[in-house]
Amino acid sequence: MSMVRDLALADEGGRKIAFAGRRMPVLSALVDRFAETKPFVGQRIAACLHVTTETANMCRALVAGGAELSLCASNPLSTKDDVAAAIQRDIGAEVFAIHGCDRDTFYRQVQGVLDVRPTVVVDDGADLTTTIHNDYPQLLDDIIGGTEVTSTGVLRIRNMATDGALRYPVLPTNDAATKHLFDNRYGTGQNTIDGILRATNVLIAGSTFVVIGYGWCGRGVAARARGMGARVIVTEVDPIRALEAKLDGFEVMPMMDAAERGDVFVTVTGNRDAITLDHMRRMRDGAILANSGHFDVEIAVADLTDAAVERRELRPNCVEYVLPSGPGIILLAEGRLVGQSAAEAHPAEVMDMTFATQALALQYLVANAGRLQPGIVEIPRAVEDEVARAKLTAYGVRIDELSPGQQQYLTDWRVGT
Incomplete structure (x- = not known):
């Protein structure tokens, strides 16, 4: 049934x-x-x-x-x-x-x-x-x-x-x-921002926006955030992707450093513990945490829940957890896919x-x-x-086709300089 x-x-x-x-x-x-x-x-x-x-x-x-x-x-x-x-x-x-x-x-x-x-x-x-x-x-x-x-x-x-x-x-x-070139980059990029806005109505322009992970989804999120006027920081563990983010014009640094500077944090790593409680303790009061990876393991939600001395629901899909050290950490969509949970996918x-x-x-x-x-x-x-x-x-887009000569050239090893 x-x-x-x-x-x-x-x-x-x-x-x-x-x-x-x-x-x-x-x-x-x-x-x-x-x-x-x-x-x-x-x-x-x-x-x-x-x-x-x-x-x-x-x-x-x-x-x-x-x-x-x-x-x-x-x-x-x-x-x-x-x-x-x-x-x-x-x-x-x-x-x-x-x-x-x-x-x-x-x-x-x-x-x-x-x-x-x-x-x-x-x-x-x-x-x-x-x-x-x-x-x-x-x-x-x-x-x-x-x-x-x-x-x-x-x-x-x-x-x-x-x-x-x-x-x-x-x-x-x-x-x-x-x-992945379109769904991950353009779809995730747009719906992640959409989910954050619906859950918080925060102003992206002028904020410091931290993207944790620079795969195709991370590329999309970072590009959309920059397009809306954010200063974007990227954190990575892969040296090739970190270098790509640097050459794409983003600041790149370890997560422990980014934790002190960010206003909005988005995880897109496909791995667990991209944001830990140690990271959260270094964040500013009112820092916003969202996950755009498939599973709800990228943010240490259980550790945050256990450590918090107070929990307040601010808006739908928007809950503040107050840590003993003082900062209030705002978690969106329970740490689940924010673009799917707080927006329209x-x-x-x-x-x-x-x-x-x-x-x-x-x-x-x-x-x-x-x-x-x-x-x-x-x-x-x-x-x-x-x-x-x-x-x-x-x-309504038309493109060129290879001529027979071009096709032959691409398959022939004999032709050189």
Whole structure:
């Protein structure tokens, strides 16, 4: 049985899904194609994703393609209850997602999608994949493969593959250029700022804005903050990324130094303890902490909670913790994904490319069932090119093509100076 807050919310959710769909032309074209070709007939797809309007449009594509689809949330605060209701009622997927649920309910939702005995796994953070391997190995024989859409999830999947634990092929959607160059950089950059503004209404211009981690998501956050007038500091552990941040014009320093100078702090590392209690003790009174990594481990929330002598809810998704030494630390969205929890998630325009890439990767996976070996299977470049060309066409942009002579030159080693 599905788990949604209230099916009566479906009308409102349906309007939002339709509005997002109008800005997702590549995925909309795939809905029409899949409705004719039915590439997913006979497949039981278990998906663990942020339950948003953009996700709903990918669900529409998979169901149009003949899939039996079950969907659970990949984050309890990112679920939009009206959207979940509309996916259940109007799109035809079985949905297990309730906004703000506790941890036990969250994993009951994961169990709900696994009850279909999936043949295909669509993951965002690797919770389904790790749960299957750890707790439900009896399901592995039916699974032909899966996809993983986020940076943190791909890291977990790669670690499984390195350990020899991954028992089916997984296509890392996040590694596709049509995902991380746009979704991570422009989507995370925009929705992180959006979440901070909705939770605090703080003025970004003139603030000192600390970005912890300079991967594609960190690049996007730093660029958006600078564009709004902030003085941006970057902290990193990777010397190449730190050097890139320096040459991009940002100040680079250790986190312990940045802690004393920042007004707003955003973690985008994919790792735990990017902001520790020791860092917080050095911060100014009123420092704002937000996380834009997938899991809520990047800020030491438990340590902050234990150390605080007072807790005050200032606004929705905005709680102040007063430390014994005096500073009040303002934590947004419980340390969870701030752009998903306090705002509207990624814009539809970038998720159009992410979910089109995901849908075509799933089509490739199903078409090659039994021929792909367990482990990481890279998404074919042809899939990325198809998505990029379709997006350019939707924007009304034309580009050049190589002439036969240029093509020959690029493949010929004999021609030199």
